[in-house]
Amino acid sequence: MKNKVTVLALSAGLLLGSCEAIQNTNHTQRGAAVGATSGAVIGGVLGNNVGKGDNAVLGAIAGAVIGGVAGGLIGNRMDKQAEKIENTLPGAEVVRTAEGIQVILDEQSDVRFEYDKSDLTAQAKANLDKLIPVFNEYPDTDILVVGFTDSKGSDAYNQGLSERRASSVVAYLKAKGINSSRLKSIGQGETNPRGDNNTEAGRAQNRRVEFGITANDKMIEDAKNEAGQ
Known part of the structure; x- marks a missing residue:
């Protein structure tokens, strides 16, 4: 899979009613626009209500949106x-959305798992070392x-x-x-x-991990101070 950096503006487009306006701005401006107008709505829908069919990474990113000028500053740093990340680990899919980053690590970037295994392969460790x-x-x-996981086995086991x-x-x-306070797994x-x-091949692609990267309290506070909020 060719690595790419993509901005997901679907939720913002539905709420703002203007996808074209978002697509014509850079990532920093998108962070401010999406956050100021729809952060609370997206956070309520996804951040606090991640169901079985929802992607938890995108929910966490949406729920962490700050918005305004501070959100734009955070968006710039996330850019x-x-x-x-994209340059360091070619093959990973890096998705920029609002003020966060989704990183998808599957067999294309060799951070994967063998069938019914949870231990990291040597190649997986090598690629994590790059990150x-x-x-x-x-x-x-x-x-x-x-x-x-893939779909083999019961829901509970998987x-x-x-x-x-x-x-x-x-x-x-x-x-x-890496400081343990920064890390959470689900x-x-x-x-x-x-x-x-x-x-x-499809099942191997589904045996993967994804990262959701968001600003912590210090980055948020620094951005607000810089923005004069």
Whole structure:
């Protein structure tokens, strides 16, 4: 999969009624526009009500939107971090949305899991090692790790397996020096598949983790002070 940086403006477009206006701004301006107009609405719908079929990463990012000038400043910093992640780990899918970053690590970027396994492969560790300097460069961000599975097995078993996969990534990042206060892990089982679960290639694509990167309290406070809020 060709790596890409994409801005998701669907929710903002529905709420603002003007996708074209959003598409004609840069990421920093989008952060301010989306946050100021729809942060509370998106946060209520996704951030606080992530159901089985919802993507928890996008919900966490939407729920963390600050908006206004401060949101624009945060968006600018997230732009820079997203670009570094994309350049550091070619093959990962990096999605910029509002004031956060979604990073999808699957078999294309070799951060994956073998069938019915939650331990990281050597290649997965090597690729996570590439991301750690970027995470360290931006210490004022929180990192949500979400694990997923393919559809083989029961819902209950897959839920537990996805949680163990996310936990194994968090444990590895902690062992490499990432502050534990920045990290959180959850599992979403076999929901939100990216590949066809009827094929082995598709199932391998679904055995993945995603990162949701958002501003922590310090970044938010710094941005508000800089914006004079």
